Amino acid sequence: MINSTPQVVTIAGSDSGGGAGIQADLKTFQARQAFGMSIIVALTAQNTYGVQSSLPIASDFIDSQFNSLAEDFSIKAAKTGMLADTEHVLTVVENLKKVEFGPLIVDPVMVAKGGHQLLEYDAVQTIKEQLLPLAVVVTPNLPEAEILLGKSITTDRDMIEAAKSLQALGTKNIVVKGGHSQNKEASDFVLLENGESFWMSTPRIKTPNTHGTGDTFSACIAAELAKGTQLKEAIVTGKEFIQAAISQEIFVGHGHGPTNHWAQIQNSVTIHER
Numbered sequence: 003m004i005n006s007t008p009q010v011v012t013i014a015g016s017d018s019g020g021g022a023g024i025q026a027d028l029k030t031f032q033a034r035q036a037f038g039m040s041i042i043v044a045l046t047a048q049n050t051y052g053v054q055s056s057l058p059i060a061s062d063f064i065d066s067q068f069n070s071l072a073e074d075f076s077i078k079a080a081k082t083g084m085l086a087d088t089e090h091v092l093t094v095v096e097n098l099k100k101v102e103f104g105p106l107i108v109d110p111v112m113v114a115k116g117g118h119q120l121l122e123y124d125a126v127q128t129i130k131e132q133l134l135p136l137a138v139v140v141t142p143n144l145p146e147a148e149i150l151l152g153k154s155i156t157t158d159r160d161m162i163e164a165a166k167s168l169q170a171l172g173t174k175n176i177v178v179k180g181g182h183s184q185n186k187e188a189s190d191f192v193l194l195e196n197g198e199s200f201w202m203s204t205p206r207i208k209t210p211n212t213h214g215t216g217d218t219f220s221a222c223i224a225a226e227l228a229k230g231t232q233l234k235e236a237i238v239t240g241k242e243f244i245q246a247a248i249s250q251e252i253f254v255g256h257g258h259g260p261t262n263h264w265a266q267i268q269n270s271v272t273i274h275e276r
Contacts, residue, residue, distance in 0.1 A: 014083025021260030050255030
């Protein structure tokens with residue numbers, strides 16, 4: 003029975019306000035019945051107003067966290083979030099190559115909702131060249147996809163082409179999230195390694211409480227993969243879970259409030275082609 007419980011790790015920054023980052027990931031893992039662990043890459047002082055300060059963790063201590071987890075646990079999936087700068091991206095990449103943490107989900111976190119930069123610009127190329135090829139799934143929103151590819155993404159056709167371009171960088175499966183689009187529905191485009199593609203659509207919800215949506219979505223996918231869920235089902239479950247977390251509101255803080263990590267999935271996602 004040793005290590006028989008599904009285990010998953012988040013490699014990201016800590017959010018002192020509890021709505022995003024490591025905290026959102028751990029809450030999501032728990033909600034999806036996977037045992038969550040963390041490797042903290044950076045600390046932040048933040049609340050629902052935004053990020054007031056950030057402090058990267060020493061690279062040798064990140065190494066120590068990786069080593070500690072690898073020595074004891076049977077981690078079946080991992081996800082990355084805030085990675086701060088080139089040095090820390092490379093530290094994470096080097097460690098991921100040494101350990102067996104299962105499929106990797108990369109949420110290419112770059113800017114907080116309040117506008118605070120969470121990734122130094124010169125680290126973008128390192129993520130493209132070093133981290134994305136290690137990922138089983140990458141889950142950029144439209145602004146992140148635009149930065150990764152260096153081009154504007156405004157239409158459905160643009161999202162499709164962006165997914166193809168990201169796949170060409172070496173990532174097997176892509177979810178280009180459409181929450182920042184002007185479409186009536188919140189529609190994400192999924193391109194799988196086997197060539198299958200589809201859209202996932204849910205009704206838009208007018209609310210300021212969307213802090214940590216990207217973290218929560220990718221963390222749910224990671225938890226599902228750690229439990230052995232098939233990839234497509236894991237991605238759809240991630241969409242269902244974040245829709246529930248947004249629609250079943252909680253009210254915390256004065257600014258961009260967090261999503262509800264104890265929400266229960268109630269409605270299915272519309273899957274379709276266009």
